[in-house]
Amino acid sequence: MDVDGTEGIVYNQKQSVYTKYKRGRNRGKMDKLTLQAMAKINLGLDVVRRREDGYHEVKMVMQTVKLHDRLTFEKRKEDMLRMESSMKELPSDGSNLILRAASLLKEEFGIREGLFVRLEKQIPVAAGMAGGSTDAAATLVAVNRMFGLGLSEDQLRERAVKIGADVPYCIGGGTALSEGIGEILTPLPAAPACFVIVARPPVHVSTKWVYQNLRLEEVKEHPDIDGMVESIREGELSGVIKRLSNVLETVTVPSYPVIAQIKDFLMKNGAAGALMSGSGPTVFALFEDRERAERALEELQQTGMAQQACLTAFSDETCVEEALLQ
Numbered sequence: 001m002d003v004d005g006t007e008g009i010v011y012n013q014k015q016s017v018y019t020k021y022k023r024g025r026n027r028g029k030m031d032k033l034t035l036q037a038m039a040k041i042n043l044g045l046d047v048v049r050r051r052e053d054g055y056h057e058v059k060m061v062m063q064t065v066k067l068h069d070r071l072t073f074e075k076r077k078e079d080m081l082r083m084e085s086s087m088k089e090l091p092s093d094g095s096n097l098i099l100r101a102a103s104l105l106k107e108e109f110g111i112r113e114g115l116f117v118r119l120e121k122q123i124p125v126a127a128g129m130a131g132g133s134t135d136a137a138a139t140l141v142a143v144n145r146m147f148g149l150g151l152s153e154d155q156l157r158e159r160a161v162k163i164g165a166d167v168p169y170c171i172g173g174g175t176a177l178s179e180g181i182g183e184i185l186t187p188l189p190a191a192p193a194c195f196v197i198v199a200r201p202p203v204h205v206s207t208k209w210v211y212q213n214l215r216l217e218e219v220k221e222h223p224d225i226d227g228m229v230e231s232i233r234e235g236e237l238s239g240v241i242k243r244l245s246n247v248l249e250t251v252t253v254p255s256y257p258v259i260a261q262i263k264d265f266l267m268k269n270g271a272a273g274a275l276m277s278g279s280g281p282t283v284f285a286l287f288e289d290r291e292r293a294e295r296a297l298e299e300l301q302q303t304g305m306a307q308q309a310c311l312t313a314f315s316d317e318t319c320v321e322e323a324l325l326q
């Protein structure tokens, strides 16, 4: 999303929405704003090495999908920062990434007005879809716009990395190569369009546990991330599908057979490719044909293998202001 500029209305053809914008330092101040904060999947995920400080260096192809949380931001006159969430299990205190992101900018810029945020959660939580990171990124974008801070996308990214490694990517989203601990980003052309089923199995997988149990020295075949980047640049969906691979499956699949079961089920029901996203346990499957994808989703829902499942599509941005024109 553009975060600087003047004022007007843009039509986003891919999203089929009109977006009204007002931007720029002290020009674009507004009292209320609703943003859709979209999830990501990893079309490819490789771990290159474990650093001495314990962090893992990764090489990932990130892709935004339209599945989103809805965040409504409202200014308050009194100096406060509060949120409420549609998901009661999620903390609504200072540990929520939304409030961490808001207070980061509030403190840096000495903002004395208050902010109230309402979160309608749709992205599976702790499931490898960067739900918390995209909420944090949307909050940075919202505070920047509502309080007229005038920060550029790059300046927002510099702050985003303080909240989490995936947050800088979530500022712009789309298709990107992510390296380092996730903070070195190379934008890529939009990946070829297709239909995407996202399915969350009814198991909880801790990201920390996955990385602790990754035996890099035993991994025989690493994902071909360079090949996938090439396929994306050439607009070849078949090349992308052929290279779908996630090194973290070597940890999760043996321990959680339901991940492989969902993948197999979707492949048998017409998917061109299927993979676990991030550290899991969410599985996604790519379809070239919408009807096939719709049928596969219905079939999957009847099996009870997935706790949450939906049909979505790639998006070329992460954070979209909700349609203002009906």
Ligand code: ATP
Binding pocket: 090, 091, 095, 096, 097, 098, 124, 125, 126, 127, 128, 129, 130, 131, 132, 133, 135, 136, 166, 207, 278, 279
């Ligand atoms: P990633 O793909 O970046 O590893 P994830 O999808 O595995 O992320 P999240 O959904 O971002 O995981 O949640 C990770 C943790 O962050 C959860 O334990 C949750 O309690 C906490 N959290 C804090 N704020 C949020 C938020 N706004 N939305 C979701 N989780 C949040």
